[in-house]
Structures are given as C-alpha cells and as structure tokens.
Amino acid sequence: MMALDKTGSGLLQINFDVDVHDIECRNLQVVVFSQSGKERLDVLGEDFWLRSIDAAGKTFGVWIKPQEYQWQEPEEDGHDKVMQKVRQEDGAEEIDADWSSSHDGFKHKSFEHVIQGHDFTFINFFAGWCSHCQKFAPEWDQIAEKVHGKGDAPGMKFRDKDGIERPIRLIKLNCVDFKETCAEKGIDAYPTLRLYKADGSFTVYDGRRGEAEIIRWLEKMAKMRGYGWGKHHETFERGCNARGRLQVPRVPGHLELMAGGGDQNLNPRMTNVSHTIKHLSFSDAQDDAYSRKTPLLAARLLQQGWKRFPGDVTRNLAPLDGRKFVTSGFHQAYIHDLKVVSTVAGTVTTYQFQHLARISKLPEAAIPQAQFHYDLEPFSIEVKTDEKRWYDFGTSLCAVLGGAFVVFRLASRLSLHLSASLKPGAKAQRGGAMSIGQFE
Template sequence: MMSSVDFYRRIPKDLTESTSLGAIMSLVAITIMIVLFVSETYAFLTTNIATSVVLDPDTTELLRLNFNLTFQDLHCDYASVDVLDSLGTNRQNVTKNVEKWQLDSNGIRRIFSGRNREVKKVVQQEHSASLEEMHEDGVHAVVLTRDTIDEFIKSHEMAYINFFAPWCIWCQRLHPTWERFAEEVEYEEMPVGVGTVDCVEQADVCRKYMIRAFPSLKWFSNGSNKTPDYKGDRTVDALVDYATRMVHMDTKYKDWQKAAADKGEDAVKPFGREEHMGCQISGYLLVNRVPGNFHVIANSVNHNLNPSMTNLTHTVNHLSFGEAHRPVRMRRNLAKVPDEYKQFTPINGESYITREFHRAFHHYIKVVSTTVDFDKSPSVPTYQFISQSQSVHYRTEEVPEARFSYDISPMAVVITREGRKWYDYLTSLFAIIGGTFTTLGLIDATLYKMFKAKKI
C-alpha cells in the first residue's frame, strides 16, 4: 500500500544506458551546483546595511553639544561662550561645564585658565575733579606718539603706558585715575615714566604692540614689555601698589643678576612670563532641541575689544552631539557601520583661518537623530550632522565672532542590518539543485536525440 505513493521509484539498472554526453553533462551540473551553493551560502552569511527615514521619536527637551576648539589668536581672558536659540534663550559667557587652557606659542596647552569662571569686575575709582581741572598744574601722564614712544621707553628705566581709545567707556573712566596716578609717581619719586597712547590717532603704534583691548596697561622695563598686562583694580592705590611691587621686583632682579655675575653663575631668569594669545576651549552645553547657535566671541566686562585686532582663526578639535560616552554595545554596533554611513564628527580636525580684518567663520549645522539597530535590545540614539562654513564680513565697529548655528531635523535615520532568513536560504538551495538537475537533464535529452537521429 505504501509503495503506491512512492515519488522516487527505481528504474532497474539494466534498463538504463550510460553515455559520454551524459557524463559530461553530469560534471557540468555538479560544477554549477557547487558554484551556486557557495555563492548562495556566502550571500546568506553576509548582511547588508539598510537605512530608513522616520519621524524622530525622541521627546527629550535638551540635547548635549560637545566641543573642543582651539583659537590660535584669542586670549582666554577675552573668550566668551554664548548660547542663543529661537525660544529666546540668551546665555552669555557660559561658565558651567566649560574649561579654558591658555596655549603657548607652539599651540601646546600650558596654563589652566579655570572652568570659564565668571570674570570679576575691576573696581573703578570716581573723582570729584575733572581731567581738565587736574591738568591745570600740568599734564603728568605724558602723551606719546609714534615719534616719541620709543625714546620715552628707552629713556626711562621703567615705563607704564596706558593704550586707550577715546570712544572706550572704560578708558574715559580711567583717564582721571591715570592722571592722578602719574602725579603720585612723581610725588613718590618712583623711577617710572607714566604715559598714554591714543590708539585712534596712533593706530600703527597700537598694532605694533598688539593692543587687542582698551584700556591696555603695559609695563616696560629696560626697554622691553613685561607680560602679562595689568588686569587689577583701576584705582590710584591699586596702580601705585602695582608699580611699587614691579619696581621692587626689578631691583631684586638686578641684585640677583649682580650676585650671579660675581659668582660666575648663569644669569637669573627675568621675572614675568611670556604670554601668548592662543586659547583652547572645551566642554559641553545642554541646549534646547530647537534652532539656535552657540558662538565664541571676544568679550570682556572690563574692556572694550579692538575689532581690527580680533582674529578668530580656529581649529575644531572635536564637535559632536549627544552623549560623549556611549555604551559598549553602541560602540560595537557603530564600529560595524561602514564609513559612508557615519557623519558623527565630520569637521573634526578642520582649521578655519581668517586672513582678513573684520571677518570670521560661521558654521551652519543640520543635526539628524540616528539610531543604529543591529539587535533586538533597546537602541540608544546618536546624532549625525552635516556642516557648511563660510567667512562672514563684519562692520568696522563690530567685534567678530565664531558662530556655530545648529538646526535639529524632525526626521530620524534608522540604520539596520538585513540578512536572509534560513528558510529563504534552504528554498534557494533546493531550487538550485533541482533546477540545475532538471535543466541540464532536458539539455542532455535534447542533445542525445539529436545525435541519435543523425546516426540513423
């Protein structure tokens, strides 16, 4: 009874005939089956990367923005990180989670300038007498020009010079104090020449001494500028105290030099330190998930910046969105994503050099939420972005800023890994074996009949 449903009935061997053509076709069939089997198995074991665009399901209100920027010609004292967005957020000189490092002339981090702490406002002294009234007995702070400043510095063992701009409000407040300070220096018979330079009329002098903010109070000893510049309170007592300390240090330095020379030792290193304008700013911001921007601007609560000497050339060491430290599973999944699908840090290492005055680079960033879903466990979103940059011109009176404008896309990208199902693989194998066997069997039968008919 069971034999009646046999699909694979056997034909007695003495009823079959072997031919050379059949042997050749069998070898061809076996070869084709092996090649197709290997190809199909390789395709089954290989996965493909697929992407899809969906509405962003993330409902969190804040987005983390990570940055590490190097400004080659901006002092950390004047670097301010500000945040603005379309909801009206306006945070100036952000101090939380932001660090500054002063750089040396080689661009290497040298001095930790704090976690972008808020700058303390210096004390300004008020005077009952006007500057004109103080000048009734003569001008004590010498007005210097391009023709007289070099001789003034050389002719005085020590010199203290105020570089100012007439339009600067801080300079206007300092003028009476500076004149009164010059009177005190003369009264105390201190070996210090006190002078002033108008940076509007003597612009080339101020460019020579790299005056970036007004007022800049520079100390000169034996013809050379001693850095850093004075940044303390602007009162007569504070200025006199600073001058007294500098004179005392200069005297001690000369005594050390003389003692070292008498002993035949190397010269003592001069007091003060060389100060370079570079600054590295790093940290992160928590911003609203709406269009906005953060920018680094040269700003000071105690100075007016010199727009023509503000250079915001910078290098983007790192810029990314989302959590800085991803889970291990996410890092493994991201490592499996081909590079053409990854735009998480596209401008890392890029430098943006400003070669003209009154210009700065603006960066326009489109942020797209991205989910890498390679397994069934819950996925953690990350963020990719594309960026365009352009150099923007500023008016003469405006201080340039390095701006990073961002816009979060309402759509999200889902990256998945697609592979074939096991039953698809088996179906293909059966089709390959059966199809190859049947097709070559038909070809063999056709050729056999053709050759047999010719023999007859």
C-alpha cells in the same frame, strides 16, 4: 530606514572642544542664540570650562603647569649712552610726556625713542571711548603721581637685577589719536598695560588694576633678568580653550564663541577669532551613559557608542575634529552652517551633520565672532541589522563547496585534455574526451 523624527526629548546636547587662538579667556563667552540671532536661548545644562592657551597652543591654568618660555637674555649695548643721546636730541620733556593727545604741543615722533629714553617705561594703552579705561583713569593718575613724585615728595626707585635703584616712567598712550602706533604694537584690547625695558623688550600686566597690586608687580619685574620679557607682541598672545557641553532646547539655533564682555574693550580691527576645532558633536541629552561624566570621559564614551553604527555614519558624526579655521584679514570671521540629522541604532541616538564654512566680512565697528549655526532636519535615520538563521549558513556553505567541486572537476578534465592532445599516439574518445593508457 528614514522616518519622521520622533525623539521624545526636548533637549539637544552640544559637545565641544575648541581653541580660540587670539582671544583671552577673560574676553570669551560661550552662548547660544535662536536661529534669528537676536534671542539668547536658555541653556538648561552647562558643564564646560575655559582654560588659557599660550602662543604655542599649549593649555595652562590651575590644573596644568604653564608653558615656560625660553627667553633670551637681552644684550648690553651701552644703554646709558643711547639714553643720553636720545634725551639730548628729543628733549627731556618730549621723552617724558604722555601721548594722551596728538594736539598737546609735543611732537610724539618716535615711540622707540620714548622707550630708549628710560630705564623702564610703564605704558597704559587706552582709548577714550573705552569704559574700562575711563574707570581705570583716576587710579592710573594716582599711581603715576606716587611713582613719579609730586612737589616735595620724591619719586619711587625700583631695584633692578643688579641691585641698582632705577626710576620707572609711567606714560599714557591714546590709541585713538595714535592708532597706527597701537596697531604696529599689536594692541587689540583696552586698557593694555606693558612694562618696557630700554632695549625694547617688554612684559604685560594682566592682574587686578589696583595701586598696591601694580606697584608690587613693578618691583618684582624690575628685578627680573631674561624670564618674562620679550620683544614682540606675539610672544604674549594668549588664547582660550573652551571645552565641555551644553544642553539647549531642541530647536534650530547657533552656538557662538563670543569675543568681548570681559574687563577690556576689544579693538574690532585687531580682534581675531581664528580657531581650531578639536571636537564638535551633538548627542541625546537624556543619555545617562555620558551626560553626567566629565567632558573628556564623555568624548570617549561617545566614541564607544558610535561603534554600533556603520562607517558611512560614523564619518559624519564629528567631521570637523582636528580642523583649523584661520582668517587672513581684518574684520573677518568664520561662520559654520551645520545640517543635523538624528540617527538611531537600537537604543542609541546620535546625530550626523553636514558642514559648510564661509568667511563673513564685517563692518569696521563690529566685533568678529565665531558662530556655529545648526539646523535640525525633521526626519530621522534608523539603522537596523538583519541576522541570518543557522541553516542559511549551512546552505550557503554547501553551495560554496559544490561550486568549488565543479570548478576543480572542470579544471582537471581540461588539463588532462590538453596533456593528451600534446602526446603522440593519443586516441580520441566519444564526446571529444581523450584516453591515455588505461584512463577511462
């Protein structure tokens, strides 16, 4: 039956489990806005968490052992000879110079030559407009002065895997002036700190940007062999799994997995909010059967409650589960439009929804966001089951038995008629029936 929605609760619960493949957890927020998209709605109940996922889509964090990459040992190919050749061709000053500006008097022709010209190169990819970069700049200069040495103070040496002391060169690279280089290297947030080996493999620093922490990390990584290094930026791509539930006002709005707001400034061109929806559903916020459970248990209890509904209803309770939404170009984002209808069976209230997805093309300066716009229909669907009395079953059974008897009787008479007509000497009886021997 269909009637006006008379749900007494003023809250709606959104249950979600979504992987955002290319945004780190420190740069991801889960927020709910009004239908206009300008007013941020007060979330009355929050019970969700974020966990990192690696390039293979595996979650890791405090409770899950991180995925250990099987790194390949870099090949030794006469590095010292290559380094000497590059430094002779380009000049030591060119190789050691910061890439802080395209008008600083240096050529800055080859990023690869800078890497090949040093045993280790620690690069700070930054943008002048980035507030986090501006805040980190004095600390970077202080670290560079300590590592390189200044005046009579000697520079620092770091022991490598063989116990040989080697220098590390710190270089700043301006991603505004050298945007093509940064795009080629997959730099999507600022500042990004990478330590390169001369063979082109590198590792990423993602800890606290303090002098003591960075120097300890450099000492540790210089000793590493193959583990923790890779030659392509996709090796270090990290995403985030957002899982849990939110209790929001029972009005139209949109849930947003918002990229940004962390301790980095995102590059709008390189920000990718492609995602996989493991689970998305709506439920009654007052249902204590699962509202106070962990999100994983809540999903199981939700599915148990759904068994009360017929199949044509349950197919629409979580139709997006297991689906991927991947953008193929820059400045794009998926926007999901959901039409939500409350559905009641006895004391259980759940919500069906219809889904339409579209790709939004954004301005170059805008950060892409994954959005789920939901609109609540003013009517509700009530599912009722009509039961039959015991004597209805008896009557139906008698009718079936009687019908079966009549069918068998007709079939037997027809078979006798056919067999008699095929025998010689058969006599016709009244009404067209045939008699064989003593059969009446």
